[in-house]
Amino acid sequence: MGTPNTPLWEVFIRSRNGLAHKHVGSLHAADATLALQAARDIYTRRGEGLSIWVVPSAAITASDPTDKGMMFEPAESKIYRHPTFYEVPEEVGHM
Amino acid sequence: MATASITVSETPLVLYVLRRADDALILGHRLSEWCGYAPMMEEDMALANMGLDLLGQARELYSYAGIIEGRDNDEDKFAYLRDVRQYRNLLLLEQPNGDFARTMVRQFFYAAFADLYWRAMMKSADATLAAIAAKSEKESAYHLRHSSEWMLRLGDGTEESHRRAQGAVDDLWAFTGEMFEVDESERALIDAGIAIDPAGLHPHWLKTVSSVMSEATMALPKREWMQKGGRSGRHSEHLGHLLSELQAMQRTFPGVTW
Numbered sequence: 001m002g003t004p005n006t007p008l009w010e011v012f013i014r015s016r017n018g019l020a021h022k023h024v025g026s027l028h029a030a031d032a033t034l035a036l037q038a039a040r041d042i043y044t045r046r047g048e049g050l051s052i053w054v055v056p057s058a059a060i061t062a063s064d065p066t067d068k069g070m071m072f073e074p075a076e077s078k079i080y081r082h083p084t085f086y087e088v089p090e091e092v093g094h095m
Numbered sequence: 096m097a098t099a100s101i102t103v104s105e106t107p108l109v110l111y112v113l114r115r116a117d118d119a120l121i122l123g124h125r126l127s128e129w130c131g132y133a134p135m136m137e138e139d140m141a142l143a144n145m146g147l148d149l150l151g152q153a154r155e156l157y158s159y160a161g162i163i164e165g166r167d168n169d170e171d172k173f174a175y176l177r178d179v180r181q182y183r184n185l186l187l188l189e190q191p192n193g194d195f196a197r198t199m200v201r202q203f204f205y206a207a208f209a210d211l212y213w214r215a216m217m218k219s220a221d222a223t224l225a226a227i228a229a230k231s232e233k234e235s236a237y238h239l240r241h242s243s244e245w246m247l248r249l250g251d252g253t254e255e256s257h258r259r260a261q262g263a264v265d266d267l268w269a270f271t272g273e274m275f276e277v278d279e280s281e282r283a284l285i286d287a288g289i290a291i292d293p294a295g296l297h298p299h300w301l302k303t304v305s306s307v308m309s310e311a312t313m314a315l316p317k318r319e320w321m322q323k324g325g326r327s328g329r330h331s332e333h334l335g336h337l338l339s340e341l342q343a344m345q346r347t348f349p350g351v352t353w
Contacts, residue, residue: 037240037244
């Protein structure tokens, strides 16, 4: 339940060194410090993480699901954008 | 038909360990009472997590008490089959939860102590207690951080949150002295390097508490008089009610398991 005093935060956890932070969920908290504490209490109870990021959900600009066709479908037909599209001459060997 | 209470041979070390085990169990139980009732889901989980930390500490300490007592008593018997007068916890920790501010103030007062206490106990001459201290210290450090952050926000929050937090501080202050109390049976353990002298922690505790409270725009109570009795089994009326709930199953169905 969101109230003006407890905005929504997105939580990102890095599970191991070398991996990227991964979005795991969201939570409500009054400010960044409490959001970090709450993230620790909610999302790392089973040893999931080594590092936590919290980001105000309001700071995220998201694509509109209804724009899906315009945004993503044009890429589907461009198979030449994948490296596997090109045949590499034998002489090149391993690149 | 209720199961009878056990008897315990309280040698100084058994008594010492039971006192700390009871602290952890009773505060852990109090925190568990918030489960499903906290003001927000995030804090509901935070309180339950801290309750579980304390329950874990209690289990290790009770198990150790059972070993050094060398009779038939195990962690379950210590927890479920002792009467109010056999409990040795601090009076502070059995005080009712009240509102969220009261729970946080109680947590803050104790965590500020427990953090120092367990850190010092890591040097105990008793290897088991030193190992339990090493694990508990990290948990207590987080409990202190968590409750300190809430002290700041409640004290320096709205007029109402300030009033509630300051009221809890004023009411609970008289129970804080007991944390630093030492009796004859503990003195010998301190001399042997098994226990630490809590009196030495008091200046550090007061420094932490005053600094957080001053930042939280709250006032330290002027009162000097301190209530004692928990360590020797003289409790407030609240503990009996707590135990009646905690022990109901084992008292009614002896030895019942899940």
